[in-house]
Amino acid sequence: MDIGTRERRAQILAAATDLFARRGYHGVSISELGAAVGLTGPALYRHFKGKEALLAEILLDISTRLHRGGVERVSASADPLDALLDWQISFALDHPALITVHERELPHVPEVPRREIRRIQRAYVEEWVGVVAARMPRPEAETRAAVHATIGLINSTPHSAGGLDRAAMAELLHTMAKAALLAVPVAREAAPGAI
Amino acid sequence: MDIGTRERRAQILAAATDLFARRGYHGVSISELGAAVGLTGPALYRHFKGKEALLAEILLDISTRLHRGGVERVSASADPLDALLDWQISFALDHPALITVHERELPHVPEVPRREIRRIQRAYVEEWVGVVAARMPRPEAETRAAVHATIGLINSTPHSAGGLDRAAMAELLHTMAKAALLAVPVAREAAPGAI
DNA sequence: GAACGCTGTTAATGAACGCTAACAAGCGCG
DNA sequence: CGCGCTTGTTAGCGTTCATTAACAGCGTTC
Numbered sequence: 179m180d181i182g183t184r185e186r187r188a189q190i191l192a193a194a195t196d197l198f199a200r201r202g203y204h205g206v207s208i209s210e211l212g213a214a215v216g217l218t219g220p221a222l223y224r225h226f227k228g229k230e231a232l233l234a235e236i237l238l239d240i241s242t243r244l245h246r247g248g249v250e251r252v253s254a255s256a257d258p259l260d261a262l263l264d265w266q267i268s269f270a271l272d273h274p275a276l277i278t279v280h281e282r283e284l285p286h287v288p289e290v291p292r293r294e295i296r297r298i299q300r301a302y303v304e305e306w307v308g309v310v311a312a313r314m315p316r317p318e319a320e321t322r323a324a325v326h327a328t329i330g331l332i333n334s335t336p337h338s339a340g341g342l343d344r345a346a347m348a349e350l351l352h353t354m355a356k357a358a359l360l361a362v363p364v365a366r367e368a369a370p371g372a373i
Numbered sequence: 374m375d376i377g378t379r380e381r382r383a384q385i386l387a388a389a390t391d392l393f394a395r396r397g398y399h400g401v402s403i404s405e406l407g408a409a410v411g412l413t414g415p416a417l418y419r420h421f422k423g424k425e426a427l428l429a430e431i432l433l434d435i436s437t438r439l440h441r442g443g444v445e446r447v448s449a450s451a452d453p454l455d456a457l458l459d460w461q462i463s464f465a466l467d468h469p470a471l472i473t474v475h476e477r478e479l480p481h482v483p484e485v486p487r488r489e490i491r492r493i494q495r496a497y498v499e500e501w502v503g504v505v506a507a508r509m510p511r512p513e514a515e516t517r518a519a520v521h522a523t524i525g526l527i528n529s530t531p532h533s534a535g536g537l538d539r540a541a542m543a544e545l546l547h548t549m550a551k552a553a554l555l556a557v558p559v560a561r562e563a564a565p566g567a568i
Numbered sequence: 569g570a571a572c573g574c575t576g577t578t579a580a581t582g583a584a585c586g587c588t589a590a591c592a593a594g595c596g597c598g
Numbered sequence: 599c600g601c602g603c604t605t606g607t608t609a610g611c612g613t614t615c616a617t618t619a620a621c622a623g624c625g626t627t628c
Contacts (some may be wrong), residue, residue, distance in 0.1 A: 204399030330529020338521035361552030
């Protein structure tokens, strides 16, 4: 039942991601993180510098995987927009905890690694912006806002109940996200009291 | 310079909402919550039973406002779908901190008030489901998933950068959300733009 | 086979936290 | 005036937390 140090690290990171997703960074103690992999709290300090470093590594890993996967899918596909949509959708459906942590816990990362994580997140969004802009030209700020909203749509799955099976959910999200992204704004009369 | 007790409560709730949105429930101490309204920490116990009760009241208030506003808009409007879209969009744009707290902090609410909050959240979603189903019939689970995704799209604004002014953002979100909600699923093998 | 490095343990430390106790100032009201 | 309620304060309580110290088993290497 022995475990290599690389696998131990990965095991800790996976368990920590799951706990952080469920209860938030400050809602989980070092001791609980250790217990989740059958260790005591202080044992984690053999593998990570501290709790913040653990979170930083988790977020850096998630943003890197998202970005790298996106770039790979785009360059390998004939339809880069569908490729990005499918990538984000499958990531969100397969790893809801990663999406949750990635969205919520960035403020708790120390400033130095946080800058790097933000940089990668921005690069991922820019990958989207490039693909979407090529398909549908409009002001860049608008494209970027549309991309953020679309990713928000896809990332909402971890929080929704899930009465649909995976395939149906993937199909629905793809259809909705694509329609949202490529929708052409139409002028409409203002609703009473709104906007 | 005196303040009524009702205003004091509201002031504390507002400041707490802002801090919780920025740093998370466990990331803010009672003392900081007090300091945000010019008081010491223990003074808050004159107005709330404890930190958890404070959070519970915040979430109960948000979910109630969202639900009540949605019902009102629907019953007062000729186009209930546009009314709901405008309501959620204006709420998200006007109160990003409320959206953030509402999305993130429910797990930290004690179980009893949490049940009530969930009930109201569900009722709000059901309001959407009814309106959307009337406009576009399909299996209920699919409608509900589409509604969740649409609300996720709109609620993503608090997290996105905001290079657009409010009116443009509202317009964009309305267009995208409506397109996503009413998009008809198409088989994926079809040639792009075939229809 | 002894020294060493790696990975784990328990014990301890100092700080922060939520919350309560004890006390004080202001104010309406008999 | 004096009583009591409300809304503050500061001090203190017990707990929990992240982190470090001290120590132990164990496989590898010279």
